[in-house]
Amino acid sequence: GQNIDQPTEMTATEGAIVQINCTYQTSGFNGLFWYQQHAGEAPTFLSYNVLDGLEEKGRFSSFLSRSKGYSYLLLKELQMKDSASYLCAVKDSNYQLIWGAGTKLIIKP
Amino acid sequence: GAVVSQHPSRVICKSGTSVKIECRSLDFQATTMFWYRQFPKQSLMLMATSNEGSKATYEQGVEKDKFLINHASLTLSTLTVTSAHPEDSSFYICSARRTSEIEQYFGPGTRLTVT
Numbered sequence: 001g002q003n004i005d006q007p008t009e010m011t012a013t014e015g016a017i018v019q020i021n022c023t024y025q026t027s028g029f030n031g032l033f034w035y036q037q038h039a040g041e042a043p044t045f046l047s048y049n050v051l052d053g054l055e056e057k058g059r060f061s062s063f064l065s066r067s068k069g070y071s072y073l074l075l076k077e078l079q080m081k082d083s084a085s086y087l088c089a090v091k092d093s094n095y096q097l098i099w100g101a102g103t104k105l106i107i108k109p
Numbered sequence: 110g111a112v113v114s115q116h117p118s119r120v121i122c123k124s125g126t127s128v129k130i131e132c133r134s135l136d137f138q139a140t141t142m143f144w145y146r147q148f149p150k151q152s153l154m155l156m157a158t159s160n161e162g163s164k165a166t167y168e169q170g171v172e173k174d175k176f177l178i179n180h181a182s183l184t185l186s187t188l189t190v191t192s193a194h195p196e197d198s199s200f201y202i203c204s205a206r207r208t209s210e211i212e213q214y215f216g217p218g219t220r221l222t223v224t
Contacts, residue, residue, distance in 0.1 A: 033212075040200075040220070041217065041218065042202050042204075042216055042218045043153070043215050045212055045213075045214075048211060048212065087152060087153070091211075096158075099153045099155075101152040
């Protein structure tokens with residue numbers, strides 16, 4: 001079967017750095033996405049990785065290792081508005097998005 | 110940009126009635142649109158994929174006759190929940206994708222409550 005694992009919940013302090021991990025087992029791989037979703041709202045796109053390595057975009061970075069079936073999202077200089085759920089999704093061999101359950105990130109002052 | 114709208118944003122209906130949700134790509138043509146359902150504290154679950162001008166492809170376990178999807182134009186897809194029941198209460202989200210693009214653009218979602 002296809003599976004994507006992320007921690008259910010994480011807590012971090014304003015101004016700090018947090019890393020959210022995602023491991024996946026899917027039938028084929030055509031890219032990995034990270035989305036941010038605030039409560040009661042639709043997801044918004046954060047990043048896309050298809051090759052191994054680190055993609056940096058402002059305060060957010062995403063890393064991929066295809067051989068390990070592993071990715072992480074790194075958030076720096078955390079702000080209170082970063083409190084949200086972070087969804088990892090993998091596009092499989094049929095180009096279908098397989099979604100993780102999301103990681104709820106709680107930022108404390 | 111790539112903006113997707115949904116209407117209505119919230120709807121409350123009585124059990125047994127039907128509800129139509131619209132998904133529009135406002136500034137681009139979407140050859141493919143996706144319908145998702147999300148229950149509280151759970152991840153997105155893909156219900157169906159629709160391509161303009163053809164029948165939708167439903168995911169396993171999703172009833173085609175209950176969740177009617179129409180993608181009549183390159184900017185509009187509709188989801189009709191027929192004979193709604195309280196267990197259909199959920200957050201319904203659509204997304205749209207341009208031809209040859211990877212990213213999906215999500216609508217703001219529709220919260221359906223069936224009483």
